[in-house]
Amino acid sequence: xxxxxxxxxxxxxxxxxxxxxxxxxxxxxxxxxxxxxxxxxxxxxxxxxxxxxxxxxxxxxxxxxxxxxxxxxxxxxxxxxxxxxxxxxxxxxxxxxxxxxxxxxxxxxxxxxxxxxxxxxxxxxxxxxxxxxxxxxxxxxxxxxxxxxxxxxxxxxxxxxxxxxxxxxxxxxxxxxxxxxxxxxxxxxxxxxxxxxxxxxxxxxxxxxxxxxxxxxxxxxxxxxxxxxxxxxxxxxxxxxxxxxxxxxxxxxxxxxxxxxxxxxxxxxxxxxxxxxxxxxxx
Ligand code: AMP
Numbered sequence: 001x002x003x004x005x006x007x008x009x010x011x012x013x014x015x016x017x018x019x020x021x022x023x024x025x026x027x028x029x030x031x032x033x034x035x036x037x038x039x040x041x042x043x044x045x046x047x048x049x050x051x052x053x054x055x056x057x058x059x060x061x062x063x064x065x066x067x068x069x070x071x072x073x074x075x076x077x078x079x080x081x082x083x084x085x086x087x088x089x090x091x092x093x094x095x096x097x098x099x100x101x102x103x104x105x106x107x108x109x110x111x112x113x114x115x116x117x118x119x120x121x122x123x124x125x126x127x128x129x130x131x132x133x134x135x136x137x138x139x140x141x142x143x144x145x146x147x148x149x150x151x152x153x154x155x156x157x158x159x160x161x162x163x164x165x166x167x168x169x170x171x172x173x174x175x176x177x178x179x180x181x182x183x184x185x186x187x188x189x190x191x192x193x194x195x196x197x198x199x200x201x202x203x204x205x206x207x208x209x210x211x212x213x214x215x216x217x218x219x220x221x222x223x224x225x226x227x228x229x230x231x232x233x234x235x236x237x238x239x240x241x242x243x244x245x246x247x248x249x250x251x252x253x254x255x256x257x258x259x260x261x262x263x264x265x266x267x268x269x270x271x272x273x274x275x276x277x278x279x280x281x282x283x
Pocket of ligand 1: 028031035036037040148149150151152177178179180181188
C-alpha cells in the first residue's frame with residue numbers, strides 16, 4: 001500500500017493511473033477503522049483496479065469540540081488493517097493539505113430539507129462540514145465509484161446531493177454498502193470504543209428497539225409501536241435526540257403504514273456522553 005500525505009502527490013499518482021485506464025474506487029473515512037470500514041474497501045476491491053482510502057478527522061463537521069478532541073485515533077492499527085485488506089493507496093493528510101486556503105470564503109451548499117431534518121437539526125453545520133471535506137477529496141481523487149456506508153443514512157443522501165451540486169453525478173457512481181453489526185446487533189462504529197463495559201452492554205438496545213418496530217409495525221398502530229420502542233431506549237438509559245420512522249426519500253415522519261412507500265427508522269441517542277446513530281429500512 002502506498003501511503004501519501006501530500007495532496008499534489010495523491011492527485012498526480014491517481015491521474016497517472018487513470019491515464020493508463022485504471023478504474024478507481026474511493027472510501028473516505030475518519031479512521032479508527034473497524035470491519036465496517038473494511039467491508040467498504042472489500043466492495044471497492046471487487047469492482048476497481050485501484051482502491052483509495054482516506055483518513056482525516058475533519059474538524060469542520062464537528063459541532064461539539066469535545067467530540068472532535070476525543071475522536072479515537074488508531075493510525076498504526078488502521079494502516080495494518082488496510083494493508084491486510086489489500087487497499088492500494090492511503091491518503092493521510094494534515095489539516096493544511098485538506099484546507100490549504102484558510103482565507104477562502106465559506107461556501108454554502110444548498111442541501112434543502114437535509115440541512116434541517118434529523119441529524120441536520122441536532123448537529124447544526126455538520127453536513128456543511130461534511131460537504132466541505134468530501135468536495136475537496138472528490139476533486140483530488142476524482143473516483144469512478146464512491147463507497148459509503150448505509151450506517152450514515154442521511155450522510156449518504158447529503159453526499160449524493162453534493163455530487164449533484166458538483167454536476168458529477170454522471171462521472172461518480174455512488175455505492176451504498178450495508179451496515180456491519182456486532183453479534184448483539186450494535187452497529188460497528190469508531191465511537192463504540194469510547195463506551196465503557198456497562199454502556200457497551202446497554203448499547204444494543206438501539207438495534208433491539210428498531211427490530212421491535214420492524215416486527216410489529218404492520219400489526220398495530222404505528223405510533224403506538226414507536227412509543228413502545230422509544231420506551232425500550234429511554235428505560236435502558238438512552239437520552240434520545242430523535243427516533244423517527246420516516247419516508248426514506250424525503251425524511252418526513254409517517255404516522256400510518258403505506259405499502260407504496262419505502263420507510264426507514266432513523267435513530268440518534270446518547271449513552272452518557274457518547275452519541276450513537278443507526279437506522280433500519282422497513283420493507
Ligand atoms: P467514518 O469513519 O465514521 O466517517 O465512516 C467512513 C465510512 O464508513 C462512511 O461511509 C460510513 O458510513 C462507513 N461506515 C461506518 N460504520 C459502518 C458500518 N458499521 N458498516 C458499514 N459501513 C460503515
